[in-house]
Amino acid sequence: SQTIHQWPATLVQPVGSPLSLECTVEGTSNPNLYWYRQAAGRGLQLLFYSVGIGQISSEVPQNLSASRPQDRQFILSSKKLLLSDSGFYLCAWSHGGNQPQHFGDGTRLSIL
Amino acid sequence: GENVGLHLPTLSVQEGDNSIINCAYSNSASDYFIWYKQESGKGPQFIIDIRSNMDKRQGQRVTVLLNKTVKHLSLQIAATQPGDSAVYFCAGGGSNYKLTFGKGTLLTVNP
Numbered sequence: 392s393q394t395i396h397q398w399p400a401t402l403v404q405p406v407g408s409p410l411s412l413e414c415t416v417e418g419t420s421n422p423n424l425y426w427y428r429q430a431a432g433r434g435l436q437l438l439f440y441s442v443g444i445g446q447i448s449s450e451v452p453q454n455l456s457a458s459r460p461q462d463r464q465f466i467l468s469s470k471k472l473l474l475s476d477s478g479f480y481l482c483a484w485s486h487g488g489n490q491p492q493h494f495g496d497g498t499r500l501s502i503l
Numbered sequence: 504g505e506n507v508g509l510h511l512p513t514l515s516v517q518e519g520d521n522s523i524i525n526c527a528y529s530n531s532a533s534d535y536f537i538w539y540k541q542e543s544g545k546g547p548q549f550i551i552d553i554r555s556n557m558d559k560r561q562g563q564r565v566t567v568l569l570n571k572t573v574k575h576l577s578l579q580i581a582a583t584q585p586g587d588s589a590v591y592f593c594a595g596g597g598s599n600y601k602l603t604f605g606k607g608t609l610l611t612v613n614p
Contacts, residue, residue, distance in 0.1 A: 397546075423600050432607075433606060433607075434592060434604040434605055434606045434607055435547070435592070435594075435604040437601060437602075437603075440600055440601065442600060450601075481546050481547070483546075485600070487600065488535075488596065488597075488598055488599055488600045489534065489535040489554065489596060489597075489598065491537055491549045491552055492537075492549075492602060493549060494539075494546030494547045494548070495546050496544075496545050496546045497544075497545070497546050499544075
């Protein structure tokens with residue numbers, strides 16, 4: 392069966408520091424991969440998605456970037472974190488369009 | 504683009520009752536809809552999905568109804584249990600790879 396892993400589960404970072412969140416998927420090949428941010432009490436905002444290695448689509452202009460160095464690895468990065476980058480970051484995978492997206496358990500990021 | 508939202512932000516039910524959570528969408532081109540359950544501190548968990556060529560789909564204790572005429576879908580949970588307490592999200596999508604999520608409804612089940 393397929394599994395998705397995100398780490399770390401929680402992270403506290405100072406303003407201006409770099410960020411790297413990693414997401415890996417097991418048990419499937421060539422998945423679509425997604426990064427979302429969820430503000431407290433809100434829905435999910437799509438940040439990036441990828442349909443293949445090295446292919447990244449950005450949904451909103453922001454301080455973050457994404458990379459997909461391997462088929463089942465998706466990384467969310469920032470060179471300098473802002474206070475507004477705080478939130479709950481979720482990674483998801485799917486087999487394609489009009490298919491369920493399956494989520495990891497997220498990373499709670501707090502910026503101080 | 505897609506605009507998916509929920510009618511009520513909170514819903515409180517008694518254990519054993521049926522729950523109905525509603526969702527509206529605005530994009531007529533949307534042809535795929537999905538419901539998720541999210542417990543505190545966890546990622547959303549897939550419950551059930553439905554494609555636009557159907558108007559009803561049933562799972563274990565859950566039913567999704569889709570009314571394309573009024574762009575409305577609902578999630579019905581039968582015999583609601585305390586473990587069903589969570590935030591429920593609807594999401595909609597089209598032929599691309601993206602889903603647009605509603606804001607969520609908090610379901611509280613009272614024992």
